[in-house]
Amino acid sequence: MHISKLHFIAATAQQAEQACAGGVRWVQLRVKNTPAAEWEALARATQQVCQRYGATLIINDNPALAQTIGADGVHLGKEDMDPTAARVLLGAAPIIGGTANTFADIERLAAAGVNYIGLGPLRFTTTKQNLSPILGLGGYETLLGQCWAAGLTVPVVAIGGILLSDVAALLGVGLHGVALSGAISHAPDPAAEAALFLDQLHPHAINS
Template sequence: MKISNLHYITTTAHAAELACLGGVCWVQLRVKNLPAAVWQQRALDVQAVCRHHGATLIINDNPALALALGADGVHLGKQDMNPAKARALLGPGFIIGGTANTFADIEGLVAAGVDYIGLGPFRFTATKEKLSPILGLVGYTEIMVQCRAAGFTTPIVGIGGVELADIPALRAAGLHGVAVSGAIGSAADPTDAARLFVTELAKSQPVASL
């Protein structure tokens, strides 16, 4: 199973379309506080975009909806369903990602058998409520050293206020890639912004890759 090094997080099909036109091939739909029917329709709209572009669709927080739609996977926050329980519900073919803020979080997620881990936040971001303690580059570097020492091979992506200029340092720390929302979605030209992220990630390989 190939985990993309660029995860684009969005709330709408239109934004997903603009990002995919720029080369994004992994889209996570993250919506909050919507009625079930509206959430499902939003997911169907984004799924249509992903299928058109051959992109992976990940549903945030909602394993049942991911299963019903036949999405590619689900991303689970620290307060969401336990990844092991989600695996039992979804089966081996679904991608399951989890959120981590500490090395202990990563240990638990690896033990639960997730396919990738979103580690953050890198810096403050207004796109997520109830933000965990900010890690910064020093925090990422320390945690990645611990992961290597433990022999963990689960891909880890940095998330939380990541900008284009951060990629070389984050990759040098050993991260598999990054997850972004505003850096693409709020750009003057989201398609061009997506293209720049794809290009930068392609040329900057992890120096201490897991």
């Protein structure tokens, strides 16, 4: 299963459109405190964007909605449905990702058979409430070392306040890729910013 090196976390279909125009091919729709009908409408609009660009659509926190609209998968936070239960609900094919902050989190998610792990945060970010303890580059290095020692090979993606200047160092400690939100959506030209991140992540490829 291909896990993209750049995960874009969108709050709206418009944000997804801007990022996909810059080459992003993996969109996580993250919605909070939204009525179910509005959430579904937003998910379907974002799905249409992803289908136009051939992008993977992951629904955050809501396996039932992912199943209802036929999304490519779901991303589960630490307070969401257990990944094992989500797998029973969704079946074998959909992608399931999970959020981690500690090695115990990583072990639990790997044992549950997730397809990838979002590990963070790298630094403080205003995008997420109830932020977990900040890892920093050294934290990633330590945790990935523990993964290698334990024989865990699930792809791990960095998240939390990541800047373009962080990408090389994050890849250097063994991370699979990065998950971004504000770095792209708050840029003056989101599509151009997405393309810059992709160039850092895939220096010899286009739209990978």
